[in-house]
Amino acid sequence: MARHLPDEWSLFAPDLRGRGGSADTPGPYGLERHAMDLCRLAQDLGGGRPVALTGHSMGAYIALNAAALGPALFDRLLLVDGGLPLPVPPGTDLDAVLDTTLGPALVRLRRTxxxxxxxxxxxxxxxxxxxxxxxDIESYVRYDVTGPRGARRSKAREEAVRHDGRDLLTSAEVFAAALTGLCVPALLLHAPRGLLGQEPPMLEASAVARWTxxxxxxxxxxxxxxxxxxxxxxxxxxxxxxxxxxxAG
Incomplete structure (x- = not known):
């Protein structure tokens, strides 16, 4: 994506707490904490001017929360295949849902x-x-590797992934309020195929139609x-x- 932005743009892609270069940044985790981090970063980088904000997947939900927390900090919001409330019936075993949807990713976090x-x-x-x-995919993968020779592993912390995943599944009302109160130009780009490269997509057509x-x-x-x-x-x-x-044009 960065290669296709105008030359005069600067792109900052912060790693969330518990992941990448921020793997050792202490908790608490959670989507609200990540959104607060983004708002602080926008203040530091914007120099008093609003910045453009985007997020992909769970990052879209965090970007949405950041735009709701600090609307004056941003001049546009792009959600990429995420950001819409996910319906979860009361009493659902959240860890079971995470194991089903993020199974391969969670296995990766436990292995060397x-x-x-x-x-x-x-x-x-x-x-x-x-x-x-x-x-690009290979660079994305190699960036995530850490650990000693012979015992390489992902930089991401499973406790952060699970905490944020449970938060994602229980925050539908928060996302709904943020979407209803949006006060910056916003666009949702969604993919027709989902986490395993097949249908159904991450965001069902009925949810997209409801919120846009x-x-x-x-x-x-x-x-x-x-x-x-x-x-x-x-x-x-x-x-x-x-x-x-x-x-924003």
Missing amino acids: YGTDAAYVEFFRAHPALGPHWNA GGRGNLHAERVEDSNHYTVLLGTAARTVAERFVAL
Whole structure:
């Protein structure tokens, strides 16, 4: 996506607490804490001017919360395959839901790998990534590797992933309020295929229709020929960048 932004733009992609370069940043975790971190970062980077904000997947929910917490800090909001409330029936076993939806990711967090190449091969077997493998996907994967020789592992902390995942599943009312109260130009880009590269998509058509198309400031566009990951790690990244730039125009 960064390669398709205008030359005069600066792109900052912060790692959330418990992940990447922020893996050792202490908790508490949770979507509200991440949103507060984003608002603080926008204050530091914006120099008194609003900045453009985007987030993908869970990052879209965090970006949405940040826009609700500090609306004056941002001049546009782009949600990429995330950000809409997820219906979860009362009494649902949240950890069971996470195990079902994030199964391969959670397995990865518990395992160690003898080499970086072995870690890469684990990702190449992912049905949403392997068939579309390219240099960007491999760079994305290799950035996540840490640990001693012979026991390489993901930088992400499972406790952070689970905490944030449970938060995501129980915050539908928070997201609904944030969407209803949006006061910046906002666009949702959604992929037709989901976490495993197949239908159903991450965001069902009925949910997209409910929250967009004339309801408040949020509008939507389906990014064809993409799944939950390749919407940013494939040819669709150009579309995402172009919509992001044009959003406040």
